Amino acid sequence: MNLNLKIWRQKDATSKGQMVDYPLKGVEEDMSFLEMLDVLNEQLINKGEEPIEFDHDCREGICGTCSMQINGQPHGPDRLVTVCQLHMRSFADGDTIVIEPFRASAFPVIKDLIVDRVAFDRIQQAGGFVSVNTSGNTLDANAIPIGKDIADTAFNSATCIGCGACVAACKNASAMLFTSAKVSQFALLPQGQVEATERVQNMVRQMDLEGFGNCTNTGACEVECPKGISLENIARMNREYLSATVKG
Amino acid sequence: MSGLIKSSIVRKVVMALSGLFLVFFLAQHFTINITSVIDPETFNTWSHFMGYNPLVQYLLQPILIAGVIIHFVMGFVLEIQNNKARGIKYMKYKGSANAPWVSRNMIISGAVILAFIGLHMYDFWVHEMAYKYIEGNPEDPTRYYAETVEKFEPIWRTVIYIISFALLALHLLHGFSSSFQTMGVNNKYTPAIKTFTKAFAIVIPLGFAFIAIYHHLNPITH
Numbered sequence: 001m002n003l004n005l006k007i008w009r010q011k012d013a014t015s016k017g018q019m020v021d022y023p024l025k026g027v028e029e030d031m032s033f034l035e036m037l038d039v040l041n042e043q044l045i046n047k048g049e050e051p052i053e054f055d056h057d058c059r060e061g062i063c064g065t066c067s068m069q070i071n072g073q074p075h076g077p078d079r080l081v082t083v084c085q086l087h088m089r090s091f092a093d094g095d096t097i098v099i100e101p102f103r104a105s106a107f108p109v110i111k112d113l114i115v116d117r118v119a120f121d122r123i124q125q126a127g128g129f130v131s132v133n134t135s136g137n138t139l140d141a142n143a144i145p146i147g148k149d150i151a152d153t154a155f156n157s158a159t160c161i162g163c164g165a166c167v168a169a170c171k172n173a174s175a176m177l178f179t180s181a182k183v184s185q186f187a188l189l190p191q192g193q194v195e196a197t198e199r200v201q202n203m204v205r206q207m208d209l210e211g212f213g214n215c216t217n218t219g220a221c222e223v224e225c226p227k228g229i230s231l232e233n234i235a236r237m238n239r240e241y242l243s244a245t246v247k248g
Numbered sequence: 249m250s251g252l253i254k255s256s257i258v259r260k261v262v263m264a265l266s267g268l269f270l271v272f273f274l275a276q277h278f279t280i281n282i283t284s285v286i287d288p289e290t291f292n293t294w295s296h297f298m299g300y301n302p303l304v305q306y307l308l309q310p311i312l313i314a315g316v317i318i319h320f321v322m323g324f325v326l327e328i329q330n331n332k333a334r335g336i337k338y339m340k341y342k343g344s345a346n347a348p349w350v351s352r353n354m355i356i357s358g359a360v361i362l363a364f365i366g367l368h369m370y371d372f373w374v375h376e377m378a379y380k381y382i383e384g385n386p387e388d389p390t391r392y393y394a395e396t397v398e399k400f401e402p403i404w405r406t407v408i409y410i411i412s413f414a415l416l417a418l419h420l421l422h423g424f425s426s427s428f429q430t431m432g433v434n435n436k437y438t439p440a441i442k443t444f445t446k447a448f449a450i451v452i453p454l455g456f457a458f459i460a461i462y463h464h465l466n467p468i469t470h
Contacts (some may be wrong), residue, residue: 216426219347238261238432242257242261
């Protein structure tokens with residue numbers, strides 16, 4: 001198939017970027033979206049032009065680095081996929097495809113389609129962990145019986161890959177779905193409940209400091225999340241936060 | 249305290265609680281208004297009670313005004329912050345692909361409702377304050393029905409009210425059930441909350457519109 005690509009080009013973090021048109025011929029429908037960009041980059045390199053920079057690592061849907069807004073949606077039109085899992089069969093011959101980096105003030109563009117998502121790391125560092133006793137007599141986590149429904153719910157929250165699609169989709173660039181998934185995966189388990197109060201307060205404080213927007217419950221994040229993280233996590237985080245605030 | 253109000257979750261909770269309070273007020277307002285098409289005497293009795301009961305006048309009325317102000321001020325503050333959170337906008341943003349129009353445009357429906365409240369306050373509250381405190385008229389428990397019907401004689405006011413009620417319906421469609429999510433309620437009762445929200449958001453504004461149309465079509469003949 002032949003495509004007309006409109007891709008955001010930006011030399012570096014301080015330069016002003018712009019959309020550039022790239023007609024691309026002979027795209028196979030079985031290619032992944034990233035493979036299609038690989039083909040375009042080969043052509044650009046052969047012509048002596050600068051290739052388009054984009055983040056990718058695992059190419060199996062778990063690294064969450066492919067921070068692209070494709071035709072106005074994070075990771076493109078398909079549900080529950082990252083860009084490496086999006087295939088060209090989702091598009092038609094002659095289509096114009098607009099490719100931009102995720103947009104949020106807390107996710108500054110580094111170059112072309114690469115954004116800096118270190119803000120997520122700082123939220124995680126603020127409380128997304130369990131402090132364990134490492135003196136040699138640590139209790140084996142598997143020795144604590146946990147109901148399957150609780151274990152499954154915590155696991156579902158833990159499947160968040162921190163890709164930032166929730167922020168990219170949200171009209172307010174809110175990071176509530178990411179933060180709530182990281183709060184939930186610990187809050188649901190006995191090991192995480194010991195530090196629950198400080199965790200939710202510290203992570204929400206860091207989230208606010210990073211300059212993400214406020215959640216208005218549109219639900220766009222849940223729809224666009226490649227791992228299907230649900231809004232129940234946000235409700236749980238709100239409960240945790242309000243309970244922590246009352247406790248002081 | 250200043251730390252609390254800086255918290256995005258606390259700000260959301262303020263929006264949710266003030267919104268739920270206004271929803272409760274709306275239900276109470278509608279209950280009294282609908283009596284104006286059923287039995288004018290009952291409408292006069294209730295309106296007089298609301299206009300002269302000290303508890304309503306000096307406690308509930310200031311709380312209501314504060315609730316409205318808090319909801320709107322916080323709404324605009326959040327809107328400004330949310331715009332800042334995406335400094336550079338997308339060239340192409342397909343919001344309709346993942347969220348309904350009503351949830352993405354609460355600021356538009358909210359701004360229209362705010363303008364409507366301005367007109368509504370001018371029509372009834374300012375008139376009431378002038379009647380009681382500036383002109384110093386004596387109590388008259390029989391005047392409310394005639395005053396209300398008279399307001400809906402001009403077609404322009406009736407149309408503005410109907411348009412505002414339509415926007416109110418859109419605002420409630422998202423806002424009512426959204427308040428529960430903000431308060432941390434997302435469980436087996438959520439489908440029932442969403443169904444009740446839809447019913448409330450349609451029935452109450454439609455009822456208000458019906459009252460306006462009824463009085464426009466049934467003027468008091470002098």
